[in-house]
Amino acid sequence: MSAPNIETIVSLAKRRGFVFPSSEIYGGLGSAWDYGQLGVELCNNVKQAWWRWMVYERDDMEGLDSSIILNRLVWKYSGHEDTFSDPLVDCRECKTRLRADKLTDGKCPNCGSKELTEPRPFNLMFRTHVGATAEDDESSLVYLRPETAQGIFINFANVLTTSRRKLPFGVAQIGKSFRNEVTPGNFIFRTREFEQMEMEYFVRPGEDEQAHQEWIDNCFGWFTDLGISKENLRLYEQPKEELAHYAKRTVDIQYRFFPEREEEARQWDELMGIANRTDFDLRTHSKKPEDAEGKRLNPDSTEDLSYFDEATKERFYPYVIEPAAGVNRTVLAVLMDAYTEKTNDKGEKRVILKLHPDLAPIKVAVLPLAKNKPEIVALAKTIKHLLQPAMRAVYDDTGGIGKLYARQDEIGTPFCVTVDHQSLEDEAVTVRDRDTWAQERVKVADLQEHLLKRLGE
Numbered sequence: 136m137s138a139p140n141i142e143t144i145v146s147l148a149k150r151r152g153f154v155f156p157s158s159e160i161y162g163g164l165g166s167a168w169d170y171g172q173l174g175v176e177l178c179n180n181v182k183q184a185w186w187r188w189m190v191y192e193r194d195d196m197e198g199l200d201s202s203i204i205l206n207r208l209v210w211k212y213s214g215h216e217d218t219f220s221d222p223l224v225d226c227r228e229c230k231t232r233l234r235a236d237k238l239t240d241g242k243c244p245n246c247g248s249k250e251l252t253e254p255r256p257f258n259l260m261f262r263t264h265v266g267a268t269a270e271d272d273e274s275s276l277v278y279l280r281p282e283t284a285q286g287i288f289i290n291f292a293n294v295l296t297t298s299r300r301k302l303p304f305g306v307a308q309i310g311k312s313f314r315n316e317v318t319p320g321n322f323i324f325r326t327r328e329f330e331q332m333e334m335e336y337f338v339r340p341g342e343d344e345q346a347h348q349e350w351i352d353n354c355f356g357w358f359t360d361l362g363i364s365k366e367n368l369r370l371y372e373q374p375k376e377e378l379a380h381y382a383k384r385t386v387d388i389q390y391r392f393f394p395e396r397e398e399e400a401r402q403w404d405e406l407m408g409i410a411n412r413t414d415f416d417l418r419t420h421s422k423k424p425e426d427a428e429g430k431r432l433n434p435d436s437t438e439d440l441s442y443f444d445e446a447t448k449e450r451f452y453p454y455v456i457e458p459a460a461g462v463n464r465t466v467l468a469v470l471m472d473a474y475t476e477k478t479n480d481k482g483e484k485r486v487i488l489k490l491h492p493d494l495a496p497i498k499v500a501v502l503p504l505a506k507n508k509p510e511i512v513a514l515a516k517t518i519k520h521l522l523q524p525a526m527r528a529v530y531d532d533t534g535g536i537g538k539l540y541a542r543q544d545e546i547g548t549p550f551c552v553t554v555d556h557q558s559l560e561d562e563a564v565t566v567r568d569r570d571t572w573a574q575e576r577v578k579v580a581d582l583q584e585h586l587l588k589r590l591g592e
């Protein structure tokens with residue numbers, strides 16, 4: 136089967152309750168999406184898998200949850216007020232607004248006109264005002280954060296002192312970010328409100344390049360461990376002219392989000408960026424930046440974010456390696472990669488979402504073979520209740536067994552448990568595997584342990 140495109144996933148996502156167009160009953164809101172009953176579970180599972188891997192399974196990591204609205208000075212000194220913009224052009228014919236850097240042949244993709252305005256910078260940060268002040272009161276102006284990273288830098292000294300960490304160590308954070316993108320689109324790939332999973336890893340200058348490479352390899356491995364196939368992932372070295380103002384080197388992990396595009400190079404786009412941010416951020420937010428030319432002098436900060444190495448008696452600004460991934464893009468990649476089709480004995484096409492068990496929104500569905508038999512229904516409900524403290528379990532009796540299996544396959548549930556007439560006698564049930572459709576008989580008393588083992592818990 137050829138790889139599914141985003142449209143296939145949009146349709147599945149809406150049909151089954153993963154993702155809905157936001158504000159739909161009022162005509163929607165451009166590229167805003169709501170996560171439904173299955174989508175919220177999938178997002179939570181992606182975030183949990185990342186947090187477990189990034190924070191719990193390491194010895195050198197702390198977590199953080201900083202505010203979305205920060206002091207405006209954070210964005211002044213981070214450079215975002217001046218430079219976090221896209222080059223904007225207007226089509227003089229049809230008035231469409233476009234990103235100049237995304238125009239491949241200098242023509243408006245909407246009407247084909249070459250009559251475009253000169254590019255001008257458009258700052259992507261959403262503006263709002265704190266407190267009961269007038270809209271035009273500049274002193275109350277704040278931004279919704281465009282990245283979670285800055286919340287980590289401004290808390291560097293807090294985490295360092297309270298955790299008693301020594302270099303190297305990292306601080307991880309998951310949370311919403313906001314960018315007033317000029318051209319959002321492609322479903323949840325590029326939206327104005329999205330969620331990031333970012334980690335800032337602080338190292339001694341000089342140890343940054345090796346740490347950077349290690350994180351690139353680690354992160355690539357994380358995606359393949361989640362079940363994303365290597366063929367659909369690749370590394371992309373950002374050329375100098377693409378680098379953000381703070382970066383010495385950035386390598387993106389790209390996913391083949393657009394397999395339908397003819398030109399191979401255009402099939403890929405960013406899933407995660409892994410940047411070497413040098414000591415730019417800690418320096419720029421420091422009270423005493425110690426810049427020989429006095430360039431990044433910061434009279435507003437009250438803190439020096441340098442690090443004192445007790446062993447060598449040296450003081451310096453740590454370098455930072457930053458793996459930054461999007462929750463939503465990970466969800467999209469995971470859905471695209473898990474999507475398969477299979478034909479059953481009757482020649483009917485079935486969709487099977489082969490999600491990694493850790494990510495599957497529902498781990499087990501308990502199904503009664505006959506819903507008009509009260510004893511079978513009661514036993515199935517009892518089994519669902521027995522399982523639910525240990526795993527996300529559902530009960531469903533709203534169709535024939537074939538239909539119920541098909542529904543669970545389509546949403547990626549790894550196991551179905553069927554309760555039948557025989558179960559009332561032998562206290563055993565049938566466990567059906569999503570990927571192979573193989574069935575085995577398991578005693579109810581052993582069921583939880585059996586499922587947990589097969590789920591890899």
Ligand code: GAP
Nearest residue numbers: 282284324325326329406407408459460461464
């Ligand atoms: N702190 C660095 C940083 O924010 P980025 O490459 O701009 O780097 C990191 O963003 C990740 O956040 C991207 O790889 C992508 O997965 C996600 N992301 C960025 N902008 C997004 C958007 N408009 N919609 C959805 N995800 C986005």
